[in-house]
Amino acid sequence: MNLKQLSTMLALSQTTVSRALNGYPEVNEETRRRVMDAAKRHGYRPNPSARRLATGKAGMIGYVMPTGSAVDIDPHFVEFLSGMGDYARHHGLDLVLSPTDADEEETTYRRLAANKQVDAVYVSAPRPADRRIKLLNQLGLPYIVHGRSEGLGFDFPFIDIDNEGAFRQAGRLLIELGHRRVGLINGELSQTFAVFRERGLRQSLADHRLDLPQSLIRSQAMTDEGGYRAARELLSVPDRPTAIVCSSLIMALGVFRAARELGLDIPRDLSVIAHDDVFPWLKPENFSVPLATTRSSIRAAGARVAERLAARISGAETSPVAEVWPVDLMVRASVAGAPR
Amino acid sequence: MNLKQLSTMLALSQTTVSRALNGYPEVNEETRRRVMDAAKRHGYRPNPSARRLATGKAGMIGYVMPTGSAVDIDPHFVEFLSGMGDYARHHGLDLVLSPTDADEEETTYRRLAANKQVDAVYVSAPRPADRRIKLLNQLGLPYIVHGRSEGLGFDFPFIDIDNEGAFRQAGRLLIELGHRRVGLINGELSQTFAVFRERGLRQSLADHRLDLPQSLIRSQAMTDEGGYRAARELLSVPDRPTAIVCSSLIMALGVFRAARELGLDIPRDLSVIAHDDVFPWLKPENFSVPLATTRSSIRAAGARVAERLAARISGAETSPVAEVWPVDLMVRASVAGAPR
DNA sequence: CGGTCAATTCAAAGCGCTTTGGCTGCGGTT
DNA sequence: AACCGCAGCCAAAGCGCTTTGAATTGACCG
Numbered sequence: 001m002n003l004k005q006l007s008t009m010l011a012l013s014q015t016t017v018s019r020a021l022n023g024y025p026e027v028n029e030e031t032r033r034r035v036m037d038a039a040k041r042h043g044y045r046p047n048p049s050a051r052r053l054a055t056g057k058a059g060m061i062g063y064v065m066p067t068g069s070a071v072d073i074d075p076h077f078v079e080f081l082s083g084m085g086d087y088a089r090h091h092g093l094d095l096v097l098s099p100t101d102a103d104e105e106e107t108t109y110r111r112l113a114a115n116k117q118v119d120a121v122y123v124s125a126p127r128p129a130d131r132r133i134k135l136l137n138q139l140g141l142p143y144i145v146h147g148r149s150e151g152l153g154f155d156f157p158f159i160d161i162d163n164e165g166a167f168r169q170a171g172r173l174l175i176e177l178g179h180r181r182v183g184l185i186n187g188e189l190s191q192t193f194a195v196f197r198e199r200g201l202r203q204s205l206a207d208h209r210l211d212l213p214q215s216l217i218r219s220q221a222m223t224d225e226g227g228y229r230a231a232r233e234l235l236s237v238p239d240r241p242t243a244i245v246c247s248s249l250i251m252a253l254g255v256f257r258a259a260r261e262l263g264l265d266i267p268r269d270l271s272v273i274a275h276d277d278v279f280p281w282l283k284p285e286n287f288s289v290p291l292a293t294t295r296s297s298i299r300a301a302g303a304r305v306a307e308r309l310a311a312r313i314s315g316a317e318t319s320p321v322a323e324v325w326p327v328d329l330m331v332r333a334s335v336a337g338a339p340r
Numbered sequence: 341m342n343l344k345q346l347s348t349m350l351a352l353s354q355t356t357v358s359r360a361l362n363g364y365p366e367v368n369e370e371t372r373r374r375v376m377d378a379a380k381r382h383g384y385r386p387n388p389s390a391r392r393l394a395t396g397k398a399g400m401i402g403y404v405m406p407t408g409s410a411v412d413i414d415p416h417f418v419e420f421l422s423g424m425g426d427y428a429r430h431h432g433l434d435l436v437l438s439p440t441d442a443d444e445e446e447t448t449y450r451r452l453a454a455n456k457q458v459d460a461v462y463v464s465a466p467r468p469a470d471r472r473i474k475l476l477n478q479l480g481l482p483y484i485v486h487g488r489s490e491g492l493g494f495d496f497p498f499i500d501i502d503n504e505g506a507f508r509q510a511g512r513l514l515i516e517l518g519h520r521r522v523g524l525i526n527g528e529l530s531q532t533f534a535v536f537r538e539r540g541l542r543q544s545l546a547d548h549r550l551d552l553p554q555s556l557i558r559s560q561a562m563t564d565e566g567g568y569r570a571a572r573e574l575l576s577v578p579d580r581p582t583a584i585v586c587s588s589l590i591m592a593l594g595v596f597r598a599a600r601e602l603g604l605d606i607p608r609d610l611s612v613i614a615h616d617d618v619f620p621w622l623k624p625e626n627f628s629v630p631l632a633t634t635r636s637s638i639r640a641a642g643a644r645v646a647e648r649l650a651a652r653i654s655g656a657e658t659s660p661v662a663e664v665w666p667v668d669l670m671v672r673a674s675v676a677g678a679p680r
Numbered sequence: 681c682g683g684t685c686a687a688t689t690c691a692a693a694g695c696g697c698t699t700t701g702g703c704t705g706c707g708g709t710t
Numbered sequence: 711a712a713c714c715g716c717a718g719c720c721a722a723a724g725c726g727c728t729t730t731g732a733a734t735t736g737a738c739c740g
Binding site: 681682683684685686687688689690691692693694695696697698699700701702703704705706707708709710 | 711712713714715716717718719720721722723724725726727728729730731732733734735736737738739740
């Protein structure tokens with residue numbers, strides 16, 4: 001069932017039917033009703049390829065997905081995706097993933113833009129001075145960055161959580177509890193969020209004339225094993241930290257394991273705070289000692305990004321709006337006063 | 341730069357240029373070279389919408405993604421996706437995710453098929469007698485199922501791992517080690533894989549005239565908390581199992597925690613074997629006691645599904661090929677002889 | 681009563697590509 | 711010398727939709 005068939009069936013022109021369906025005003029209300037009705041009854045659905053060709057709009061949101069044996073997509077991605085799906089579902093948007101070799105990202109963005117394969121894209125895990133953002137800006141393809149980038153020299157639309165504030169809060173709490181040596185187990189510093197988190201923690205310490213020496217920092221892939229290794233290293237020196245702030249729940253698993261192996265009791269000997277992106281399958285309150293966290297739902301962020309992308313596509317949003325979400329500090333049993 | 345421009349530029353017809361580019365034989369080799377050359381030099385890329393409209397082929401693989409606040413996409417999905425990406429990337433295929441309310445899946449499949457938005461789809465997490473499979477079969481949209489379904493009354497193309505064999509092996513090992521009471525912490529039985537795993541374990545026990553009573557089985561969502569709860573229940577009775585087989589690494593986290601709380605030593609008091617889908621961020625060898633697993637890379641499966649979908653699209657594969665992958669049993673320190 | 685205007689409707693021109701159905705030469709046949 | 715067959719190329723017809731520019735109609739105006 002296509003437009004032509006439908007319109008002859010109704011003894012109307014394709015023009016009118018098309019307009020009736022797309023809500024144009026210059027169509028008689030009764031005619032519109034007839035058309036809508038017939039369309040529904042015959043299950044008419046406009047062919048998206050044809051529509052795309054005619055309008056140049058794709059009705060899709062794109063994501064350039066770096067892949068390759070060396071690239072691990074982390075589990076945060078799927079939560080974020082769920083969030084985008086939550087929004088997209090109600091707005092007839094589909095999501096297109098374009099898998100790409102890590103070193104061909106640029107080509108892929110260009111292709112998506114040139115072909116108008118998608119109306120907008122989102123950029124995740126931005127790095128400082130991220131080249132993708134520069135490129136997108138120049139291509140004129142609508143986009144939203146999930147996270148932030150620094151040193152780009154222009155404003156761009158993003159949504160991010162207040163990573164700096166989150167870790168500043170975490171640090172402040174620990175200091176108030178008497179901790180003086182606080183360790184940081186972070187994601188890789190090539191990611192902006194990790195830079196911000198370090199900055200936040202450092203600042204809370206500086207506010208109390210305390211230091212965050214390099215020896216107390218580890219920055220690496222956010223895996224269970226990474227957390228474990230880092231914690232072993234930090235905790236195996238004589239002057240070990242009495243508290244650790246850590247960038248993900250998965251890393252925290254490794255931290256707990258390391259503490260156990262070293263015979264350190266949480267929170268008596270070691271306080272731990274981790275950032276929680278809110279996974280349905282791993283919850284901080286279920287850790288062997290309920291884990292204090294800085295919490296922000298990455299899924300909610302996904303939904304919001306989709307919403308803003310839709311706004312940019314429709315032209316409702318045009319300026320480089322910066323949106324920073326506050327982060328909740330959830331105090332749980334894994335923090336306590338510093339051992340003395 | 342479009343076909344028309346390119347062809348006038350070359351003083352050739354669109355027909356010839358199109359054919360040259362698409363490798364049709366009725367084009368002079370030298371002409372073809374010239375065309376190819378000019379196309380590359382000017383960065384010509386055929387507009388996919390136009391091509392789609394003309395050919396009816398989409399160049400995309402679809403996935404109907406159930407979403408909604410009640411629906412959690414589990415982290416396996418992203419690994420699977422990575423795998424599809426690994427293949428798709430080299431073959432110019434994009435992936436389209438159509439987020440859908442759980443109860444509108446059927447509509448979405450129909451839409452994808454009717455509009456030819458995608459050339460093929462894959463179906464994940466199949467249930468027994470899965471209606472989606474029935475529907476796809478009838479719609480004539482190429483598809484591959486990742487996993488199996490039973491009781492459909494016809495053959496369909498799928499790829500699955502040998503869940504039954506895996507858990508049979510796991511059971512056999514435990515029995516040989518002297519275990520007589522073996523518990524099962526499974527995913528929900530609405531999923532076919534869970535049915536197969538239970539069947540496999542039951543069979544290994546039956547081979548030795550042993551029973552798998554309902555009291556030793558828990559089937560539920562595969563979360564850390566689920567694993568914990570189930571393990572607490574199984575282990576809190578007087579006649580507790582001496583071994584537990586468990587359907588996922590994430591659940592195993594909860595099992596370990598429960599054992600720790602109950603003062604049970606792994607493997608002295610309790611042997612544990614879990615199924616490992618191979619996550620880069622959580623590895624069985626890094627558990628507090630290295631965890632024995634039945635292992636199969638879900639990412640590899642994703643790549644293979646993409647490959648077979650491509651084959652079905654091109655017509656290279658037509659029959660309902662069933663592909664079942666063997667599963668490796670990785671024996672590690674979490675299993676030992678039964679306590680006596 | 682001719683003319684104007686707003687409300688509706690329509691025919692037709694694209695959008696950029698693939699594909700059908702020729703057409704043109706030229707070497708080779710008979 | 712007339713005829714074939716084939717390699718190579720082309721014009722034009724779609725694919726199904728949106729949108730431009732015009733036509734039609736009836737109400738309303740002076």
